Amino acid sequence: MKAKNCLIFGGSGQIGRNLIRKLTKNNFRVTVVTRNLHQKSYIIKTQANAGYIDIVEANIYDEKKIRELFKKSDICVNLIGILFEQKKANTFKNIHTVFPSLLAKLSKEYNLKHFIHLSALGINEAEDSKYAQSKLEGENKILKNFPLATILRPSIVYSVDDNFTTNFMTLLNRLPLFPLYYNGKTKFSPIHCSDLTDSIYHVISNNIYSKIIECVGPEVLTFKEIIQKLLYLIGKKRILLPLPLPLAEASASLFEMMPKPILTRDQLRLLKYDNIISGKYKTNSDVGVPSIRYFDEEVKKYCYMWREGGQFSTEKYNSEKSTDSKIN
Numbered sequence: 001m002k003a004k005n006c007l008i009f010g011g012s013g014q015i016g017r018n019l020i021r022k023l024t025k026n027n028f029r030v031t032v033v034t035r036n037l038h039q040k041s042y043i044i045k046t047q048a049n050a051g052y053i054d055i056v057e058a059n060i061y062d063e064k065k066i067r068e069l070f071k072k073s074d075i076c077v078n079l080i081g082i083l084f085e086q087k088k089a090n091t092f093k094n095i096h097t098v099f100p101s102l103l104a105k106l107s108k109e110y111n112l113k114h115f116i117h118l119s120a121l122g123i124n125e126a127e128d129s130k131y132a133q134s135k136l137e138g139e140n141k142i143l144k145n146f147p148l149a150t151i152l153r154p155s156i157v158y159s160v161d162d163n164f165t166t167n168f169m170t171l172l173n174r175l176p177l178f179p180l181y182y183n184g185k186t187k188f189s190p191i192h193c194s195d196l197t198d199s200i201y202h203v204i205s206n207n208i209y210s211k212i213i214e215c216v217g218p219e220v221l222t223f224k225e226i227i228q229k230l231l232y233l234i235g236k237k238r239i240l241l242p243l244p245l246p247l248a249e250a251s252a253s254l255f256e257m258m259p260k261p262i263l264t265r266d267q268l269r270l271l272k273y274d275n276i277i278s279g280k281y282k283t284n285s286d287v288g289v290p291s292i293r294y295f296d297e298e299v300k301k302y303c304y305m306w307r308e309g310g311q312f313s314t315e316k317y318n319s320e321k322s323t324d325s326k327i328n
Helices: 014-025 037-047 063-070 092-109 130-145 165-174 193-205 223-234 245-255 265-270 295-299
Strands: 005-009 029-034 053-057 075-078 114-118 150-154 177-181 212-215 239-243
Touching: 005 014, 014 029, 014 037, 014 193, 029 063, 037 053, 063 092, 075 092, 075 193, 092 114, 092 130, 114 130, 114 193, 130 150, 130 265, 150 193, 165 223, 177 223, 177 245, 193 212, 223 239, 223 295, 239 245, 245 265
Parallel strands: 005 029, 005 075, 029 053, 075 114, 114 150, 150 212, 177 239
Antiparallel strands: none
């Protein structure tokens, strides 16, 4: 059987690397677009056997060069997204709206079999968030330009390579207290990276055109429960401090001055809204790929890096009572 050609944007991240391995093992040829060949290629090229992967350096705003890549592709997958705005070009609108719209237009122009776009869960409700607005506008333009596109909306994606559990465990390891925004009541359905890429691969290999699919893990956890689980796994006790909204906004304003902010005001607004299935769209379970990986079990595999003694720690996990951290 002739190998299909899959064009991937955002292939150097945790989701991209996992997806590349899955696709190439199943006889897909993959072309990965990166903006910095020297920094990213050494990571990307190790994800597949020789002959199954091509790495192309291109600016995502260089339509002429990107157009050439579509001529020899069957499928396009867009995994590019940002959590905060940086330089002038790296705005929510450019990354989440303008660029995906261009990819959808080119997918239709060159008669690609499929275009899969990674969006985010809960963006319909978060009307006061620039991030959510840009994601939603991008989805609308994608479906207008290429109605056969499939949009996946995942909840928080985690793995050993993420910027979610790893950052939180680092902070919990260093700080004597940890702030809880909105009293830690915001709900999430964390999905493991492998479960998400199983869903993407299933959509590609089975030619599923469901427009919007919500991708969630097998459980619903509040923000406070997630933090408590991480504390338990790394064997720490910390004060969990509910932070008044004015103080939270002030701290977020200060964090925004950092090159990689821990929290922005826009992210704080997002935290007002639950990140769980809406009931309005199909889910990964509905299309035949239920998530099988549970948060505790997966994070336990790599949390030792934040425990005293690391991999060779002889300490037992704290008793279940230790998860009931003090609340001020």
